[in-house]
Amino acid sequence: MSRQVVILGSTGSIGCSTLDVISQHPERFAVFALTAGRQIDKLLQQCLQFKPQYAAVLDAMDAKALQQQLKAAGSNTQVLYGAQAFADLAAHTNTDIVMAAIVGAAGLLPTLGAVKQGKTVLLANKEALVMSGELFINAVKQHQATLLPIDSEHNAIFQCLPAAIQGSCYQSNLAAAGIAKILLTGSGGPFRQTPLTDFDAITPAQAVAHPNWSMGRKISVDSATMMNKGLEFIEARWLFNCSADDIQVVIHPQSIIHSMVQYSDGSVLAQLGNPDMRTPIAHALAFPERIASNVKPLNFFEVADFTFTQPDPARYPCLQLAIDACRHGQGATTALNAANEIAVEAFLQGQIRFTDIARLNARALGRFAGNSALSLEDILALDQEARRFTSTELGSLSS
Ligand code: NAD
Ligand code: MG
Numbered sequence: 001m002s003r004q005v006v007i008l009g010s011t012g013s014i015g016c017s018t019l020d021v022i023s024q025h026p027e028r029f030a031v032f033a034l035t036a037g038r039q040i041d042k043l044l045q046q047c048l049q050f051k052p053q054y055a056a057v058l059d060a061m062d063a064k065a066l067q068q069q070l071k072a073a074g075s076n077t078q079v080l081y082g083a084q085a086f087a088d089l090a091a092h093t094n095t096d097i098v099m100a101a102i103v104g105a106a107g108l109l110p111t112l113g114a115v116k117q118g119k120t121v122l123l124a125n126k127e128a129l130v131m132s133g134e135l136f137i138n139a140v141k142q143h144q145a146t147l148l149p150i151d152s153e154h155n156a157i158f159q160c161l162p163a164a165i166q167g168s169c170y171q172s173n174l175a176a177a178g179i180a181k182i183l184l185t186g187s188g189g190p191f192r193q194t195p196l197t198d199f200d201a202i203t204p205a206q207a208v209a210h211p212n213w214s215m216g217r218k219i220s221v222d223s224a225t226m227m228n229k230g231l232e233f234i235e236a237r238w239l240f241n242c243s244a245d246d247i248q249v250v251i252h253p254q255s256i257i258h259s260m261v262q263y264s265d266g267s268v269l270a271q272l273g274n275p276d277m278r279t280p281i282a283h284a285l286a287f288p289e290r291i292a293s294n295v296k297p298l299n300f301f302e303v304a305d306f307t308f309t310q311p312d313p314a315r316y317p318c319l320q321l322a323i324d325a326c327r328h329g330q331g332a333t334t335a336l337n338a339a340n341e342i343a344v345e346a347f348l349q350g351q352i353r354f355t356d357i358a359r360l361n362a363r364a365l366g367r368f369a370g371n372s373a374l375s376l377e378d379i380l381a382l383d384q385e386a387r388r389f390t391s392t393e394l395g396s397l398s399s
Contacts, residue, residue: 004032005285006089008110009101010046011039013216014124014150017277018099019046021285021293029097029285033089035110037102040066047077053094054078056085087113097285099150100125103218104341105383108132112376115145122284124150126235127341131334132379133238137170147239148284153184153232154239155280156258156271161240166288169240175264182236183260183268185252186229187212188311192253196315202354204347212255212275221344222318225357226311230322231340234333237326244326249319251309256298274298317358321365331371334379338386339364346394356397363393 005022009015015036022029033054036043040062047055047070055070055077057063063081070077080089083106090098091113098114099122100107107125112132114121116139123129129136140147147170149155158166161179165172174182190211191202208220215223222228229249236247250260258280260270273279274296282293313320318340325332343360346352352360364386373382 014101226316227318335368
């Protein structure tokens, strides 16, 4: 029987890549529900093609318009709205697999809802784990959910782990499995070689133009500041039950190696491929089997030389802030994530400079690093407080 898939954030970059893979395997997967924020036109097309039982959007007016258009096109898809609807669909009895691909903190509650129903959760929404790592992983354990990483680096690390611990990597002892280090690779983004004196003048259009990956706007800016690697550092800490000392960030500009695992006997296992998110998506959808993804096969005679460098903290201050926050704990990472979402949005809106993103993040971490946030209520309250703080700080930046 085909597995019923819910895609949270189906109109985004990961959502569309997921539907692309699913469309190649109609005998394996059926789309049970699709959700989006506000991109109604795209969601309409997806509903007509994939015929889900449900679709959900953020607000009532959009839902009404979408429902009318679907009906007019002869579709039976039922449209729901609101954050609760996302969570209900993710946790629905008929749901087998949830692709968590909403961007930002908005993804936390529906993703956690799926975990609490013991679903198979394919996690792209790294911000959920950055905000609530401990609580999230405890819920995975308690409700015996299956958690599979979609982020290409974490999916690569997962693939390089011994099979015996893959299914429970979030609670395994890496050292006992012979693992010495997790090597988290990153391209260094579009400004790896830009003179630091030019950083103040970087525009949103330049920042979202990633050299190797095609992604949503927020994660593209995060890649340019390397906050994305910082969020991934925190994500890795929880997904692989390790400490900050077990993870090393390596800049690999070609984005062909997607991350590596270094073993105590000297072996290093790496996962390679062309940079296309359909590979980790296909891997996780079919795990432990392998299915086609339509990703162009890697041709070693075409790839450029592989190079590796250490990240320069002066160029990427956000990376260091995230590593510091990881060492502080859940309160610090929740606050940093919230501040970063506000700062990135303000940068995309042209309100602040590129370099102000790190400035605002540093202020929020300075203010909230000592806060503890253990319960979901604490986490959500701290998230809001850090957003308010950062919005106020925005006004005090000199232009
Ligand atoms: P995107 O901006 O392209 O898409 C985001 C999706 O979330 C859209 O469907 C949008 O409608 C929906 N959404 C936005 N705000 C919402 C809200 N408040 N409530 C409900 N839905 C909302 O983003 P993306 O690049 O697909 O990234 C999605 C997630 O996957 C992010 O957490 C990102 O860090 C992670 N990720 C993405 C990539 C990539 O290659 N794009 C790689 C690794 C991880
Ligand atoms: Mg990644």
